[in-house]
Amino acid sequence: xxxxxxxxxxxxxxxxxxxxxxxxxxxxxxxxxxxxxxxxxxxxxxxxxxxxxxxxxxxxxxxxxxxxxxxxxxxxxxxxxxxxxxxxxxxxxxxxxxxxxxxxxxxxxxxxxxxxxxxxxxxxxxxxxxxxxxxxxxxxxxxxxxxxxxxxxxxxxxxxxxxxxxxxxxxxxxxxxxxxxxxxxxxxxxxxxxxxxxxxxxxxxxxxxxxxxxxxxxxxxxxxxxxxxxxxxxxxxxxxxxxxxxxxxxxxxxxxxxxxxxxxxxxxxxxxxxxxxxxxxxxxxxxxxxxxxxx
Amino acid sequence: xxxxxxxxxxxxxxxxxxxxxxxxxxxxxxxxxxxxxxxxxxxxxxxxxxxxxxxxxxxxxxxxxxxxxxxxxxxxxxxxxxxxxxxxxxxxxxxxxxxxxxxxxxxxxxxxxxxxxxxxxxxxxxxxxxxxxxxxxxxxxxxxxxxxxxxxxxxxxxxxxxxxxxxxxxxxxxxxxxxxxxxxxxxxxxxxxxxxxxxxxxxxxxxxxxxxxxxxxxxxxxxxxxxxxxxxxxxxxxxxxxxxxxxxxxxxxxxxxxxxxxxxxxxxxxxxxxxxxxxxxxxxxxxxxxxxxxxxxxxxxxxxxxxxxxxxxxxxxxxxxxxxxxxxxxxxxxxxxxxxxxxxxxxxxxxxxxxxxxxxxxxxxxxxxxxxxxxxxxxxxxxxxxxxxxxxxxxxxxxxxxxxxxxxxxxxxxxxxxxxxxxxxxxxxxxxxxxxxxxxxxxxxxxx
Numbered sequence: 001x002x003x004x005x006x007x008x009x010x011x012x013x014x015x016x017x018x019x020x021x022x023x024x025x026x027x028x029x030x031x032x033x034x035x036x037x038x039x040x041x042x043x044x045x046x047x048x049x050x051x052x053x054x055x056x057x058x059x060x061x062x063x064x065x066x067x068x069x070x071x072x073x074x075x076x077x078x079x080x081x082x083x084x085x086x087x088x089x090x091x092x093x094x095x096x097x098x099x100x101x102x103x104x105x106x107x108x109x110x111x112x113x114x115x116x117x118x119x120x121x122x123x124x125x126x127x128x129x130x131x132x133x134x135x136x137x138x139x140x141x142x143x144x145x146x147x148x149x150x151x152x153x154x155x156x157x158x159x160x161x162x163x164x165x166x167x168x169x170x171x172x173x174x175x176x177x178x179x180x181x182x183x184x185x186x187x188x189x190x191x192x193x194x195x196x197x198x199x200x201x202x203x204x205x206x207x208x209x210x211x212x213x214x215x216x217x218x219x220x221x222x223x224x225x226x227x228x229x230x231x232x233x234x235x236x237x238x239x240x241x242x243x244x245x246x247x248x249x250x251x252x253x254x255x256x257x258x259x260x261x262x263x264x265x266x267x268x269x270x271x272x273x274x275x276x277x278x279x280x281x282x283x284x285x286x287x288x289x290x291x292x293x294x295x
Numbered sequence: 296x297x298x299x300x301x302x303x304x305x306x307x308x309x310x311x312x313x314x315x316x317x318x319x320x321x322x323x324x325x326x327x328x329x330x331x332x333x334x335x336x337x338x339x340x341x342x343x344x345x346x347x348x349x350x351x352x353x354x355x356x357x358x359x360x361x362x363x364x365x366x367x368x369x370x371x372x373x374x375x376x377x378x379x380x381x382x383x384x385x386x387x388x389x390x391x392x393x394x395x396x397x398x399x400x401x402x403x404x405x406x407x408x409x410x411x412x413x414x415x416x417x418x419x420x421x422x423x424x425x426x427x428x429x430x431x432x433x434x435x436x437x438x439x440x441x442x443x444x445x446x447x448x449x450x451x452x453x454x455x456x457x458x459x460x461x462x463x464x465x466x467x468x469x470x471x472x473x474x475x476x477x478x479x480x481x482x483x484x485x486x487x488x489x490x491x492x493x494x495x496x497x498x499x500x501x502x503x504x505x506x507x508x509x510x511x512x513x514x515x516x517x518x519x520x521x522x523x524x525x526x527x528x529x530x531x532x533x534x535x536x537x538x539x540x541x542x543x544x545x546x547x548x549x550x551x552x553x554x555x556x557x558x559x560x561x562x563x564x565x566x567x568x569x570x571x572x573x574x575x576x577x578x579x580x581x582x583x584x585x586x587x588x589x590x591x592x593x594x595x596x597x598x599x600x601x602x603x604x605x606x607x608x609x610x611x612x613x614x615x616x617x618x619x620x621x622x623x624x625x626x627x628x629x630x631x632x633x634x635x636x637x638x639x640x641x642x643x644x645x646x647x648x649x650x651x652x653x654x655x656x657x658x659x660x661x662x663x664x665x666x667x668x669x670x671x672x673x674x675x676x677x678x679x680x681x682x683x684x685x686x687x688x689x690x691x692x693x694x695x696x697x698x699x700x701x702x703x704x705x706x707x708x709x710x711x712x713x714x715x716x717x718x719x720x721x722x723x724x725x726x727x728x729x730x731x732x733x734x735x736x737x738x739x740x741x742x743x
Contacts, residue, residue: 041742043391043416044388044391044392044395045391045394045395045416046395124569124576128568128569128576129566129568130565130566130568130579147566149569149570150566150567150568150569150570150714150715151715152715233569234569234570235570237514237570237707237711238570238711238715239708239711239712239715240708254385254388255699255700256699256700257388257391258700
C-alpha cells in the first residue's frame with residue numbers, strides 16, 4: 001500500500017520535474033536576484049552596490065514612473081472591458097450552427113497569430129497621417145483625420161485601436177466556455193418560455209463566469225505587460241503619452257543600464273499584478289458561478 | 296466553498312507563474328543572429344590563436360567584415376577570426392554582460408556615442424603605445440576628423456570602422472521640373488529656405504501640398520546637433536559638465552526656431568509621419584514628393600537605383616557657421632583580451648589600408664589614400680560626403696558618458712514639443728530641457 005503510494009509520488013515528482021527545474025532556474029531564481037538588485041545600484045559592471053530603499057524612494061519622486069503607471073492604468077481600464085465585450089460578442093457570433101462557421105473562426109483568430117512587430121508596423125502604415133489607409137478613407141468621407149501616432153492626445157487611443165485585432169484570442173477562450181454550456185439548459189428555458197435575451201443573461205452569462213474570470217485575469221496581466229506596440233510605433237512618445245510601464249523598465253535597464261532601479265520597478269509591477277489578481281480571485285465568490293458546486 | 300478552493304489553487308499557481316513572468320521577463324528578447332563564423336578549421340588549427348570580433352552589424356552589413364577577415368586570415372595563417380554578430384538593441388547589453396563576466400570579444404565594435412561609457416568602465420585597451428610602438432600605425436592616414444571619435448580624454452581607444460557625415464540629398468527631377476537651380480556647396484540657411492519654398496508645390500490646386508521642399512529628420516536628437524553647431528552654439532560645455540547655459544543659449548534658440556519654422560511657419564517640410572524612428576518615418580523623398588532631404592549617407596544606395604529620384608548631394612547649408620556632424624563606428628581591443636598582440640595585428644589590418652580597400656565598395660573608406668586612389672574623393676556624390684569631413688563640429692555625446700540618459704531624452708522632448716505645438720515658446724521649452732538635462736547629469740556625476 002505504502003510502496004504503491006510512494007511510487008506514485010516519485011512518478012509525480014519525476015513527471016513535473018522539467019517544469020519545476022525550469023521554474024526554479026528561470027523564474028524563481030531570477031526573481032530573487034531581481035529582488036536583491038532592487039536594493040542596489042548596478043550598471044551590469046562591477047559589483048552591485050547596496051543602497052537600501054533608495055530605488056523605491058526614487059520612484060516616489062520620479063515623474064516618469066508616475067506617467068508610465070498612469071498610461072498603463074488608463075490603457076488597462078479601457079482595453080480589458082473592450083476585449084471582454086468584443087471577445088464574447090465574437091464568440092457568440094461564431095458559436096452559431098451555420099455552414100462554414102469554421103472559416104469565420106479562423107478569420108477572426110488569424111490576426112492573433114501575427115508576430116508582434118510585423119503587426120505593429122502594418123498598423124503604422126494604416127495610421128500614417130499622410131496617405132495612410134485610415135486618413136485616406138476618412139478624407140474620402142470628408143473628414144480631416146487626426147495625426148494619430150504623432151498627436152499626444154491620439155497616440156494612446158491609436159494603440160488601443162490597433163488591439164481590436166487581438167480579440168480573436170479572447171474569442172477562442174469564450175467560445176470554449178460557450179460550448180461547455182449544456183444545451184438542455186436552453187431547452188428547459190425555452191419550454192419555460194424564455195426569450196433570447198433572458199437565455200443570454202440568465203443562462204449563458206452565469207455559465208461562462210468562470211471563463212470570464214480566467215480571461216479577465218489573463219487580459220489584465222498581458223495589458224500591464226504591453227511593450228511591443230509602444231516600443232515599435234511610438235517609442236513611448238510623443239511627449240511620453242505612450243510611455244508604458246514595461247517600456248520604462250526596458251529603458252532604465254537596457255538603455256540607461258540602471259539595473260537596480262529597473263529591478264525595483266519590475267518588482268513593483270509584479271506586486272501590482274499580484275494584488276489585482278488576488279482581488280479579482282476573491283471577488284469571484286460574489287459573481288462567479290461554478291456548476292460543480294451545486295449540491 | 297471547500298471544493299471551490301481545491302479547484303482554484305492549481306489555477307492560482309498557474310496564474311502566479313504568469314505574473315512572475317510579468318514582473319521579471321518583461322522584454323521580448325530579439326532573436327540573436329547565429330554568430331557568423333569563419334569557414335571551418337582544418338585538423339592543424341588547434342594551435343591557432345582564436346580572435347573573437349564583436350559587431351552590432353547584421354545582414355548584408357556582415358559581408359565586408361567577412362571579406363576583410365578572410366583576407367586577414369590568408370595573410371596571418373596563425374590566427375583564426377570568429378565574427379560574433381548581435382543585431383540591434385541587444386548588442387551593447389550583451390557586450391556589457393560579456394565584459395562583466397570577463398569574456399568579451401577581443402575586438403569590440405562601438406558607436407561614437409557609447410565610447411565614453413565603455414572607456415569609463417575600463418572595457419577598452421588604450422592604443423597609444425601600440426600606435427607608437429614598433430609595429431605601429433600612422434593615424435595621419437585617416438581622412439580629417441575620423442580618428443577623433445575613438446579618443447577619450449586625449450587617449451586613442453578605437454579606430455574607425457565606418458562613418459557618415461550629414462549632408463543634403465536633392466532630387467534633380469523635381470528641381471528641373473520647377474526650374475530651380477541646384478544647391479551649391481557654401482549655400483546658407485536662407486538659400487535652403489528660399490529653395491525649399493520655391494519647390495513646395497500644390498500641383499493639383501486642391502489646397503494641399505503635393506511636393507515638399509525639404510524632408511527633415513523630425514525629433515532625431517543626434518542629427519539635431521548640426522543645427523545647433525551651425526548657429527554657433529553647443530549642447531554641452533567643453534568639460535562635459537554643463538547643459539544649463541548651453542542647451543538654452545540664444546544660439547540654441549535660433550537653431551530650434553529655424554528648424555521648427557521650416558515645419559510650422561514656412562510649411563516646406565512634410566509633417567513627421569511618426570516620432571518613433573530616427574528619420575521621422577517620412578518617405579516623401581523616396582516617393583519623389585520631396586525635393587531635398589537632410590540626412591546621413593545610409594539610404595544612398597537605394598536612392599541611386601530609385602526610379603523616382605535623379606540623385607544629387609550637397610554639403611550641409613551654412614548658418615552662422617559652415618558645419619557638418621559625424622556619425623561614426625569604430626573597433627577597439629578589449630582591455631582583458633588574452634591575445635592583445637594578435638588583436639592589434641587584426642585591428643591594424645582592419646582599420647588600415649587593407650580593410651579600407653574592402654570597405655570602399657560598401658561604404659566610405661576611412662583611409663585617405665584609398666579614398667583618393669579609388670576616385671571616390673572626386674566622385675560628384677561620394678566626394679561631397681568626404682569633403683564634409685573638413686567641416687566637422689564637435690559632438691556633445693563624446694563629451695560625457697551620460698549623454699543617453701541625461702540630455703538625449705530632454706532634447707527629444709523639446710523637439711517633440713515644438714513639432715507638435717507650433718505655439719510653443721522656444722525659449723521656455725529649451726530652458727526646461729536644459730534644466731532637466733542638468734539635473735539628470737548632476738545626479739549621475741554625484742553617483743560616480
